[in-house]
Amino acid sequence: MNQPVALSFTATDLDRLATASGLIALLAEGAAPASPAARRLDRLTRGMVARALASADWARLKTGESLTLAYPAGLVAEALMLVKLPRKASMLDARKAGAAIGRALGPAGAHVLAETHPQAAELSFGIAVRAYDFTPHKSGEPKTLGPVALACARPEAVAASAAPLAALSEGIFFTRDLVNEPANVLTTEDFAARLGAMQELGLEVEILEEPELKKLGMRALLGVGQGSESPSRVVVMQWKGGKADEAPLALIGKGVCFDTGGISIKPAAGMEEMTMDMGGAAVVAGVMRTLALRGAKANVVGLVGLVENMPDGRAQRPGDVVRSMKGDTIEVINTDAEGRLVLADVLWYAQERFKPTGMIDLATLTGAIIVALGHENTGVFSNDDGFCNAFLAAAGAEGEGAWRMPMGEGYDAKLKSRVADMVNSCGRDGGAITAAQFLRRFVKDGMPWIHLDIAGTALLKSDSTLAPKGATGWGVMALNRLIRDRYERKG
Ligand code: BES
Ligand code: MN
Ligand code: ZN
Secondary structure, eight states: OOOOOOEEEEOOOGGGTTTOOSEEEEEEOSSSOOSHHHHHHHHHTTTHHHHHHTSHHHHHOOTTOEEEEESOTTOSSSEEEEEEOOTTOOHHHHHHHHHHHHHHOOTTOEEEEOTTOTTHHHHHHHHHHHTOOOOTTOOSSOOOOOOEEEEOSSHHHHHHHHHHHHHHHHHHHHHHHHHHSOTTTSOHHHHHHHHHGGGGGTOEEEEEOHHHHHHHTOHHHHHHHTTSSSOOEEEEEEEEOSOTTOOOEEEEEEEEEEEOOTTSOOOSTTGGGGGGTTHHHHHHHHHHHHHHHTTOSSEEEEEEEEEEEOOSTTSOOTTOEEEOTTSOEEEOSOTTOOHHHHHHHHHHHHHHHHOOSEEEEEEOOOSHHHHHHTTTOEEEEESOHHHHHHHHHHHHHHTOOEEEOOOOHHHHGGGOOSSSSEESOOOSTTHHHHHHHHHHTTSOTTOOEEEEEOTTTSEESSOOSSSOSEEOOTTHHHHHHHHHHHTOOOO
């Protein structure tokens, strides 16, 4: 899959600057070369650095942005990149600067001169996450990225603080790979197998197959998958890094490997995008991977419902009534409102089996959330202000857009059905909210719960700061931080 960048942390070696190949990236602050490395580079290039830093182009740049001098005189390096960064850069500034380097990284690698910057670990994280590329289906020689040598003060200390960030970037890559993978490759069974392979990392992984799901009464979930040749699966991933008797936090993900809409079939234009309809499950998987890789001291269980929504002779029909695991019946008005049917059963199962301290579900649930918030923010719904604010703070600290949406009885009332306990779809108005209200009916009283509608943020059609176009991995960073700050025992 993704080829991670080989990073090493070193002290600055001024004597190597002339002969270093690849890219040299210098983090510079003012309008003149200030650091020893900057002055050395200026001398070697006969003043190119000083002229660049004094230019109007440089003055116009914002923090984290860069200017690149191609084939600089006096250097073997093919490019000299000047990245604008104040000495007191924030964590997000450092990541953004790293991302500029990660985007420019080529087969020859890079020398990054960051000796005056305390945020070198965050810089390395930015390089790694932005250097990501999804290439398994491109013919020809796979593109390789050369090694990155990051020159910084106290390299051992920086390497130590970069270790948990490397676990985080690996989780993000796992999520992105899953979301980018087409549906003929990432079938429900293939997805489950990739999660099963995470046993090696110390996660306990169970794959529940259809007979077991039937026994459990998950007929809402099974109804969605019954028109597909790929069997439905629920995968349970347990990370037990906390105290033995402590109830876990539960993360629940929508894993619709492809969403044709079913009998309520979607229009052809853009349907190929529905390979990303398992994005919620992919984020849950990426977070679990990160927790295992960094040995998180918390109990967290990840549960994903893996199905494919296809039209077929056996497919669910509009008008069908299904009984959920909870026992409530659902009139399926629209087979394209399938995600909530999957989540209803997985949410209920999570509560019955694990009695979690809280639940967070992630789903590419509605087009309506894109109408409301575009691609900048995930829609956040919750029944618990304290829990919700903690999540919003974590997302804010990581620079992941998240915006709370309203809920209420008036919206819930729209779910009334003539023949069953509720409908699965009730028109376009407030569509993201009525979807959330539907989920809320499967959350027990007093259970703190957050629903994240990531339909607009899981995959982007253009590059973002930390990702090339395609899967973003939105939410892995925020959830990792929330778990670190709110659930892990210290020491
Ligand atoms: N997977 C879609 C939502 C979606 C849309 C995700 C665009 C990503 C991008 C979901 O299953 C769906 O089809 N929702 C319907 C619900 C409607 C039928 C009530 C929608 O949003 O149109
Ligand atoms: Mn759908
Ligand atoms: Zn869907």
